[in-house]
Amino acid sequence: MAxxxxxxxxxxxxxxxxxxARQLSFMMLGKQLExxxxxxxxxxxxEFFFGGVGISSCPPGGTLLGMPDSIVDLGNTEVPRDLFLEYLSSLSGSYSPEKYHLFEHNCNNFSSEVAQFLTGAKIPSYITDLPSEVLSTPFGQALRPFLDSITITPPGSNNLNGFGQRSCNKPRGDEERVKRHKRHKWIFWLLHASSSHVSSEHISSLPVVL
Incomplete structure:
Protein backbone atom coordinates (compact mmCIF):
# COMPACT_ATOMS: atom_id res chain seq x y z
CA MET A 1 0.00 0.00 0.00
CA ALA A 2 1.38 3.41 -0.97
CA ALA A 21 12.35 -19.66 -26.70
CA ARG A 22 15.36 -17.37 -26.87
CA GLN A 23 17.56 -20.28 -27.91
CA LEU A 24 15.29 -22.10 -30.37
CA SER A 25 12.75 -19.64 -31.74
CA PHE A 26 14.83 -18.32 -34.62
CA MET A 27 15.63 -21.83 -35.81
CA MET A 28 11.98 -22.92 -35.56
CA LEU A 29 10.07 -19.76 -36.49
CA GLY A 30 12.56 -17.69 -38.45
CA LYS A 31 12.29 -14.86 -35.93
CA GLN A 32 13.68 -14.22 -32.50
CA LEU A 33 11.39 -14.51 -29.47
CA GLU A 34 12.66 -13.59 -26.04
CA GLU A 47 -1.65 -12.35 -7.46
CA PHE A 48 -4.54 -12.51 -9.97
CA PHE A 49 -4.51 -14.20 -13.37
CA PHE A 50 -6.60 -16.00 -15.98
CA GLY A 51 -6.11 -19.56 -17.16
CA GLY A 52 -7.87 -22.75 -18.10
CA VAL A 53 -9.98 -22.77 -14.92
CA GLY A 54 -10.97 -19.11 -15.19
CA ILE A 55 -9.87 -16.24 -12.95
CA SER A 56 -7.58 -17.40 -10.15
CA SER A 57 -5.51 -15.95 -7.34
CA CYS A 58 -2.75 -16.88 -4.92
CA PRO A 59 -0.16 -15.12 -2.77
CA PRO A 60 2.44 -13.32 -4.93
CA GLY A 61 4.74 -15.92 -6.46
CA GLY A 62 2.61 -18.66 -4.92
CA THR A 63 2.12 -20.95 -7.92
CA LEU A 64 4.55 -23.67 -8.91
CA LEU A 65 6.05 -21.20 -11.39
CA GLY A 66 7.65 -19.52 -8.41
CA MET A 67 8.78 -15.92 -8.63
CA PRO A 68 8.47 -14.09 -11.97
CA ASP A 69 11.29 -13.53 -14.43
CA SER A 70 10.58 -9.81 -14.34
CA ILE A 71 8.25 -7.32 -12.67
CA VAL A 72 6.77 -4.13 -14.12
CA ASP A 73 5.52 -1.47 -11.72
CA LEU A 74 2.17 -0.34 -13.14
CA GLY A 75 1.75 2.48 -10.66
CA ASN A 76 -0.77 3.06 -7.90
CA THR A 77 -4.52 2.69 -7.82
CA GLU A 78 -7.14 4.19 -5.53
CA VAL A 79 -9.60 1.39 -6.28
CA PRO A 80 -10.48 -0.30 -2.96
CA ARG A 81 -9.99 -4.04 -2.76
CA ASP A 82 -13.71 -4.74 -2.31
CA LEU A 83 -14.54 -2.78 -5.45
CA PHE A 84 -11.77 -4.59 -7.31
CA LEU A 85 -13.23 -7.97 -6.32
CA GLU A 86 -16.63 -6.80 -7.57
CA TYR A 87 -14.94 -5.85 -10.83
CA LEU A 88 -13.37 -9.32 -11.10
CA SER A 89 -16.78 -10.84 -10.47
CA SER A 90 -18.16 -8.83 -13.38
CA LEU A 91 -15.41 -10.31 -15.58
CA SER A 92 -16.19 -13.91 -14.65
CA GLY A 93 -18.46 -14.34 -17.66
CA SER A 94 -15.97 -13.08 -20.25
CA TYR A 95 -13.05 -14.80 -18.50
CA SER A 96 -14.70 -18.13 -17.75
CA PRO A 97 -12.87 -21.44 -18.35
CA GLU A 98 -14.68 -22.10 -21.64
CA LYS A 99 -13.69 -18.66 -22.96
CA TYR A 100 -9.97 -19.34 -22.57
CA HIS A 101 -8.03 -19.44 -25.84
CA LEU A 102 -4.25 -19.67 -25.96
CA PHE A 103 -3.88 -17.17 -28.81
CA GLU A 104 -6.93 -14.93 -28.68
CA HIS A 105 -8.18 -14.74 -25.08
CA ASN A 106 -5.49 -15.61 -22.58
CA CYS A 107 -3.76 -14.54 -19.39
CA ASN A 108 -2.16 -11.55 -21.09
CA ASN A 109 -5.48 -10.20 -22.34
CA PHE A 110 -6.75 -10.46 -18.78
CA SER A 111 -3.68 -8.72 -17.33
CA SER A 112 -3.97 -5.90 -19.85
CA GLU A 113 -7.65 -5.31 -19.11
CA VAL A 114 -7.16 -5.40 -15.34
CA ALA A 115 -4.08 -3.16 -15.49
CA GLN A 116 -6.03 -0.52 -17.38
CA PHE A 117 -8.90 -0.73 -14.89
CA LEU A 118 -6.58 -0.27 -11.92
CA THR A 119 -4.06 2.28 -13.20
CA GLY A 120 -4.86 3.17 -16.82
CA ALA A 121 -1.54 1.58 -17.84
CA LYS A 122 -1.24 -1.02 -20.58
CA ILE A 123 1.05 -3.99 -20.30
CA PRO A 124 4.06 -4.04 -22.68
CA SER A 125 3.14 -4.64 -26.33
CA TYR A 126 5.85 -7.29 -26.78
CA ILE A 127 3.69 -9.48 -24.55
CA THR A 128 0.30 -8.86 -26.12
CA ASP A 129 1.77 -9.03 -29.64
CA LEU A 130 3.35 -12.46 -29.09
CA PRO A 131 0.48 -14.56 -30.55
CA SER A 132 0.44 -12.59 -33.79
CA GLU A 133 4.23 -12.82 -33.95
CA VAL A 134 4.08 -16.62 -33.71
CA LEU A 135 1.11 -17.02 -36.06
CA SER A 136 2.69 -14.81 -38.72
CA THR A 137 5.23 -17.58 -39.40
CA PRO A 138 4.62 -20.76 -41.44
CA PHE A 139 5.64 -22.96 -38.53
CA GLY A 140 3.36 -21.00 -36.21
CA GLN A 141 0.46 -21.72 -38.54
CA ALA A 142 1.43 -25.39 -38.59
CA LEU A 143 1.44 -25.45 -34.79
CA ARG A 144 -1.90 -23.71 -34.38
CA PRO A 145 -4.23 -26.74 -34.56
CA PHE A 146 -2.26 -28.34 -31.74
CA LEU A 147 -1.76 -25.27 -29.58
CA ASP A 148 -5.44 -24.30 -29.89
CA SER A 149 -6.31 -27.26 -27.67
CA ILE A 150 -3.95 -26.27 -24.86
CA THR A 151 -4.90 -24.34 -21.75
CA ILE A 152 -2.47 -22.91 -19.22
CA THR A 153 -3.18 -22.88 -15.49
CA PRO A 154 -0.19 -22.52 -13.16
CA PRO A 155 -0.46 -25.16 -10.41
CA GLY A 156 -0.98 -23.79 -6.93
CA SER A 157 -3.63 -21.24 -7.84
CA ASN A 158 -7.08 -20.92 -6.33
CA ASN A 159 -10.04 -20.47 -8.65
CA LEU A 160 -11.91 -17.19 -8.13
CA ASN A 161 -14.87 -17.59 -10.47
CA GLY A 162 -17.01 -18.55 -7.50
CA PHE A 163 -15.21 -16.10 -5.20
CA GLY A 164 -14.88 -18.63 -2.40
CA GLN A 165 -12.13 -19.03 0.14
CA ARG A 166 -8.65 -17.97 -0.98
CA SER A 167 -6.36 -20.24 0.96
CA CYS A 168 -3.77 -21.01 -1.68
CA ASN A 169 -0.30 -21.96 -0.56
CA LYS A 170 2.66 -22.59 -2.82
CA PRO A 171 2.99 -26.33 -3.35
CA ARG A 172 6.10 -27.90 -1.95
CA GLY A 173 8.21 -29.76 -4.48
CA ASP A 174 11.33 -29.89 -6.58
CA GLU A 175 11.38 -26.55 -8.43
CA GLU A 176 14.29 -27.64 -10.59
CA ARG A 177 12.23 -30.62 -11.75
CA VAL A 178 9.44 -28.24 -12.71
CA LYS A 179 11.85 -26.07 -14.70
CA ARG A 180 13.12 -29.12 -16.59
CA HIS A 181 9.56 -30.24 -17.27
CA LYS A 182 8.72 -26.79 -18.67
CA ARG A 183 11.75 -26.85 -20.98
CA HIS A 184 11.08 -30.38 -22.19
CA LYS A 185 7.40 -29.80 -22.86
CA TRP A 186 8.10 -26.61 -24.82
CA ILE A 187 10.69 -28.43 -26.98
CA PHE A 188 8.16 -31.25 -27.48
CA TRP A 189 5.62 -28.77 -28.85
CA LEU A 190 8.09 -27.21 -31.25
CA LEU A 191 9.75 -30.35 -32.55
CA HIS A 192 6.77 -32.70 -32.74
CA ALA A 193 3.54 -30.73 -33.01
CA SER A 194 3.54 -30.79 -36.79
CA SER A 195 4.26 -34.54 -36.95
CA SER A 196 1.41 -36.75 -38.15
CA HIS A 197 2.27 -39.14 -35.31
CA VAL A 198 1.31 -36.64 -32.58
CA SER A 199 -2.29 -35.58 -32.02
CA SER A 200 -3.60 -32.50 -30.25
CA GLU A 201 -5.19 -34.86 -27.71
CA HIS A 202 -1.75 -36.33 -26.99
CA ILE A 203 -0.23 -32.92 -26.39
CA SER A 204 -3.10 -31.58 -24.29
CA SER A 205 -3.09 -34.73 -22.14
CA LEU A 206 0.46 -34.10 -20.96
CA PRO A 207 0.76 -32.75 -17.38
CA VAL A 208 0.56 -28.95 -17.68
CA VAL A 209 2.99 -27.17 -15.39
CA LEU A 210 3.02 -23.91 -17.35
Missing part, protein backbone atom coordinates in the same frame (compact mmCIF):
# COMPACT_ATOMS: atom_id res chain seq x y z
CA UNK A 3 -0.96 5.44 1.24
CA UNK A 4 -4.20 5.31 3.22
CA UNK A 5 -6.26 4.81 0.06
CA UNK A 6 -3.64 4.04 -2.58
CA UNK A 7 -2.45 0.57 -3.56
CA UNK A 8 0.47 -0.44 -5.74
CA UNK A 9 -0.12 -2.67 -8.75
CA UNK A 10 2.52 -4.75 -10.48
CA UNK A 11 2.71 -6.95 -13.55
CA UNK A 12 4.42 -10.28 -12.95
CA UNK A 13 5.99 -11.71 -16.12
CA UNK A 14 6.94 -15.38 -16.45
CA UNK A 15 8.78 -17.01 -19.35
CA UNK A 16 7.03 -20.36 -19.73
CA UNK A 17 9.83 -21.66 -21.95
CA UNK A 18 12.40 -21.03 -19.21
CA UNK A 19 14.79 -19.47 -21.72
CA UNK A 20 14.33 -22.04 -24.47
CA UNK A 35 10.12 -15.73 -24.21
CA UNK A 36 6.71 -17.36 -24.09
CA UNK A 37 4.93 -15.06 -21.69
CA UNK A 38 2.48 -15.71 -18.90
CA UNK A 39 1.48 -12.64 -16.89
CA UNK A 40 -0.51 -11.80 -13.79
CA UNK A 41 -1.51 -8.73 -11.83
CA UNK A 42 -0.32 -8.33 -8.26
CA UNK A 43 -2.29 -5.95 -6.08
CA UNK A 44 -3.64 -5.96 -2.52
CA UNK A 45 -0.89 -8.48 -1.62
CA UNK A 46 -2.44 -11.04 -3.97
Missing amino acids: GDSSYNAKLYIYDLSNGM GIWHTSIVAYVE
Whole structure:
Protein backbone atom coordinates (compact mmCIF):
# COMPACT_ATOMS: atom_id res chain seq x y z
CA MET A 1 0.00 0.00 0.00
CA ALA A 2 1.38 3.41 -0.97
CA GLY A 3 -0.96 5.44 1.24
CA ASP A 4 -4.20 5.31 3.22
CA SER A 5 -6.26 4.81 0.06
CA SER A 6 -3.64 4.04 -2.58
CA TYR A 7 -2.45 0.57 -3.56
CA ASN A 8 0.47 -0.44 -5.74
CA ALA A 9 -0.12 -2.67 -8.75
CA LYS A 10 2.52 -4.75 -10.48
CA LEU A 11 2.71 -6.95 -13.55
CA TYR A 12 4.42 -10.28 -12.95
CA ILE A 13 5.99 -11.71 -16.12
CA TYR A 14 6.94 -15.38 -16.45
CA ASP A 15 8.78 -17.01 -19.35
CA LEU A 16 7.03 -20.36 -19.73
CA SER A 17 9.83 -21.66 -21.95
CA ASN A 18 12.40 -21.03 -19.21
CA GLY A 19 14.79 -19.47 -21.72
CA MET A 20 14.33 -22.04 -24.47
CA ALA A 21 12.35 -19.66 -26.70
CA ARG A 22 15.36 -17.37 -26.87
CA GLN A 23 17.56 -20.28 -27.91
CA LEU A 24 15.29 -22.10 -30.37
CA SER A 25 12.75 -19.64 -31.74
CA PHE A 26 14.83 -18.32 -34.62
CA MET A 27 15.63 -21.83 -35.81
CA MET A 28 11.98 -22.92 -35.56
CA LEU A 29 10.07 -19.76 -36.49
CA GLY A 30 12.56 -17.69 -38.45
CA LYS A 31 12.29 -14.86 -35.93
CA GLN A 32 13.68 -14.22 -32.50
CA LEU A 33 11.39 -14.51 -29.47
CA GLU A 34 12.66 -13.59 -26.04
CA GLY A 35 10.12 -15.73 -24.21
CA ILE A 36 6.71 -17.36 -24.09
CA TRP A 37 4.93 -15.06 -21.69
CA HIS A 38 2.48 -15.71 -18.90
CA THR A 39 1.48 -12.64 -16.89
CA SER A 40 -0.51 -11.80 -13.79
CA ILE A 41 -1.51 -8.73 -11.83
CA VAL A 42 -0.32 -8.33 -8.26
CA ALA A 43 -2.29 -5.95 -6.08
CA TYR A 44 -3.64 -5.96 -2.52
CA VAL A 45 -0.89 -8.48 -1.62
CA GLU A 46 -2.44 -11.04 -3.97
CA GLU A 47 -1.65 -12.35 -7.46
CA PHE A 48 -4.54 -12.51 -9.97
CA PHE A 49 -4.51 -14.20 -13.37
CA PHE A 50 -6.60 -16.00 -15.98
CA GLY A 51 -6.11 -19.56 -17.16
CA GLY A 52 -7.87 -22.75 -18.10
CA VAL A 53 -9.98 -22.77 -14.92
CA GLY A 54 -10.97 -19.11 -15.19
CA ILE A 55 -9.87 -16.24 -12.95
CA SER A 56 -7.58 -17.40 -10.15
CA SER A 57 -5.51 -15.95 -7.34
CA CYS A 58 -2.75 -16.88 -4.92
CA PRO A 59 -0.16 -15.12 -2.77
CA PRO A 60 2.44 -13.32 -4.93
CA GLY A 61 4.74 -15.92 -6.46
CA GLY A 62 2.61 -18.66 -4.92
CA THR A 63 2.12 -20.95 -7.92
CA LEU A 64 4.55 -23.67 -8.91
CA LEU A 65 6.05 -21.20 -11.39
CA GLY A 66 7.65 -19.52 -8.41
CA MET A 67 8.78 -15.92 -8.63
CA PRO A 68 8.47 -14.09 -11.97
CA ASP A 69 11.29 -13.53 -14.43
CA SER A 70 10.58 -9.81 -14.34
CA ILE A 71 8.25 -7.32 -12.67
CA VAL A 72 6.77 -4.13 -14.12
CA ASP A 73 5.52 -1.47 -11.72
CA LEU A 74 2.17 -0.34 -13.14
CA GLY A 75 1.75 2.48 -10.66
CA ASN A 76 -0.77 3.06 -7.90
CA THR A 77 -4.52 2.69 -7.82
CA GLU A 78 -7.14 4.19 -5.53
CA VAL A 79 -9.60 1.39 -6.28
CA PRO A 80 -10.48 -0.30 -2.96
CA ARG A 81 -9.99 -4.04 -2.76
CA ASP A 82 -13.71 -4.74 -2.31
CA LEU A 83 -14.54 -2.78 -5.45
CA PHE A 84 -11.77 -4.59 -7.31
CA LEU A 85 -13.23 -7.97 -6.32
CA GLU A 86 -16.63 -6.80 -7.57
CA TYR A 87 -14.94 -5.85 -10.83
CA LEU A 88 -13.37 -9.32 -11.10
CA SER A 89 -16.78 -10.84 -10.47
CA SER A 90 -18.16 -8.83 -13.38
CA LEU A 91 -15.41 -10.31 -15.58
CA SER A 92 -16.19 -13.91 -14.65
CA GLY A 93 -18.46 -14.34 -17.66
CA SER A 94 -15.97 -13.08 -20.25
CA TYR A 95 -13.05 -14.80 -18.50
CA SER A 96 -14.70 -18.13 -17.75
CA PRO A 97 -12.87 -21.44 -18.35
CA GLU A 98 -14.68 -22.10 -21.64
CA LYS A 99 -13.69 -18.66 -22.96
CA TYR A 100 -9.97 -19.34 -22.57
CA HIS A 101 -8.03 -19.44 -25.84
CA LEU A 102 -4.25 -19.67 -25.96
CA PHE A 103 -3.88 -17.17 -28.81
CA GLU A 104 -6.93 -14.93 -28.68
CA HIS A 105 -8.18 -14.74 -25.08
CA ASN A 106 -5.49 -15.61 -22.58
CA CYS A 107 -3.76 -14.54 -19.39
CA ASN A 108 -2.16 -11.55 -21.09
CA ASN A 109 -5.48 -10.20 -22.34
CA PHE A 110 -6.75 -10.46 -18.78
CA SER A 111 -3.68 -8.72 -17.33
CA SER A 112 -3.97 -5.90 -19.85
CA GLU A 113 -7.65 -5.31 -19.11
CA VAL A 114 -7.16 -5.40 -15.34
CA ALA A 115 -4.08 -3.16 -15.49
CA GLN A 116 -6.03 -0.52 -17.38
CA PHE A 117 -8.90 -0.73 -14.89
CA LEU A 118 -6.58 -0.27 -11.92
CA THR A 119 -4.06 2.28 -13.20
CA GLY A 120 -4.86 3.17 -16.82
CA ALA A 121 -1.54 1.58 -17.84
CA LYS A 122 -1.24 -1.02 -20.58
CA ILE A 123 1.05 -3.99 -20.30
CA PRO A 124 4.06 -4.04 -22.68
CA SER A 125 3.14 -4.64 -26.33
CA TYR A 126 5.85 -7.29 -26.78
CA ILE A 127 3.69 -9.48 -24.55
CA THR A 128 0.30 -8.86 -26.12
CA ASP A 129 1.77 -9.03 -29.64
CA LEU A 130 3.35 -12.46 -29.09
CA PRO A 131 0.48 -14.56 -30.55
CA SER A 132 0.44 -12.59 -33.79
CA GLU A 133 4.23 -12.82 -33.95
CA VAL A 134 4.08 -16.62 -33.71
CA LEU A 135 1.11 -17.02 -36.06
CA SER A 136 2.69 -14.81 -38.72
CA THR A 137 5.23 -17.58 -39.40
CA PRO A 138 4.62 -20.76 -41.44
CA PHE A 139 5.64 -22.96 -38.53
CA GLY A 140 3.36 -21.00 -36.21
CA GLN A 141 0.46 -21.72 -38.54
CA ALA A 142 1.43 -25.39 -38.59
CA LEU A 143 1.44 -25.45 -34.79
CA ARG A 144 -1.90 -23.71 -34.38
CA PRO A 145 -4.23 -26.74 -34.56
CA PHE A 146 -2.26 -28.34 -31.74
CA LEU A 147 -1.76 -25.27 -29.58
CA ASP A 148 -5.44 -24.30 -29.89
CA SER A 149 -6.31 -27.26 -27.67
CA ILE A 150 -3.95 -26.27 -24.86
CA THR A 151 -4.90 -24.34 -21.75
CA ILE A 152 -2.47 -22.91 -19.22
CA THR A 153 -3.18 -22.88 -15.49
CA PRO A 154 -0.19 -22.52 -13.16
CA PRO A 155 -0.46 -25.16 -10.41
CA GLY A 156 -0.98 -23.79 -6.93
CA SER A 157 -3.63 -21.24 -7.84
CA ASN A 158 -7.08 -20.92 -6.33
CA ASN A 159 -10.04 -20.47 -8.65
CA LEU A 160 -11.91 -17.19 -8.13
CA ASN A 161 -14.87 -17.59 -10.47
CA GLY A 162 -17.01 -18.55 -7.50
CA PHE A 163 -15.21 -16.10 -5.20
CA GLY A 164 -14.88 -18.63 -2.40
CA GLN A 165 -12.13 -19.03 0.14
CA ARG A 166 -8.65 -17.97 -0.98
CA SER A 167 -6.36 -20.24 0.96
CA CYS A 168 -3.77 -21.01 -1.68
CA ASN A 169 -0.30 -21.96 -0.56
CA LYS A 170 2.66 -22.59 -2.82
CA PRO A 171 2.99 -26.33 -3.35
CA ARG A 172 6.10 -27.90 -1.95
CA GLY A 173 8.21 -29.76 -4.48
CA ASP A 174 11.33 -29.89 -6.58
CA GLU A 175 11.38 -26.55 -8.43
CA GLU A 176 14.29 -27.64 -10.59
CA ARG A 177 12.23 -30.62 -11.75
CA VAL A 178 9.44 -28.24 -12.71
CA LYS A 179 11.85 -26.07 -14.70
CA ARG A 180 13.12 -29.12 -16.59
CA HIS A 181 9.56 -30.24 -17.27
CA LYS A 182 8.72 -26.79 -18.67
CA ARG A 183 11.75 -26.85 -20.98
CA HIS A 184 11.08 -30.38 -22.19
CA LYS A 185 7.40 -29.80 -22.86
CA TRP A 186 8.10 -26.61 -24.82
CA ILE A 187 10.69 -28.43 -26.98
CA PHE A 188 8.16 -31.25 -27.48
CA TRP A 189 5.62 -28.77 -28.85
CA LEU A 190 8.09 -27.21 -31.25
CA LEU A 191 9.75 -30.35 -32.55
CA HIS A 192 6.77 -32.70 -32.74
CA ALA A 193 3.54 -30.73 -33.01
CA SER A 194 3.54 -30.79 -36.79
CA SER A 195 4.26 -34.54 -36.95
CA SER A 196 1.41 -36.75 -38.15
CA HIS A 197 2.27 -39.14 -35.31
CA VAL A 198 1.31 -36.64 -32.58
CA SER A 199 -2.29 -35.58 -32.02
CA SER A 200 -3.60 -32.50 -30.25
CA GLU A 201 -5.19 -34.86 -27.71
CA HIS A 202 -1.75 -36.33 -26.99
CA ILE A 203 -0.23 -32.92 -26.39
CA SER A 204 -3.10 -31.58 -24.29
CA SER A 205 -3.09 -34.73 -22.14
CA LEU A 206 0.46 -34.10 -20.96
CA PRO A 207 0.76 -32.75 -17.38
CA VAL A 208 0.56 -28.95 -17.68
CA VAL A 209 2.99 -27.17 -15.39
CA LEU A 210 3.02 -23.91 -17.35
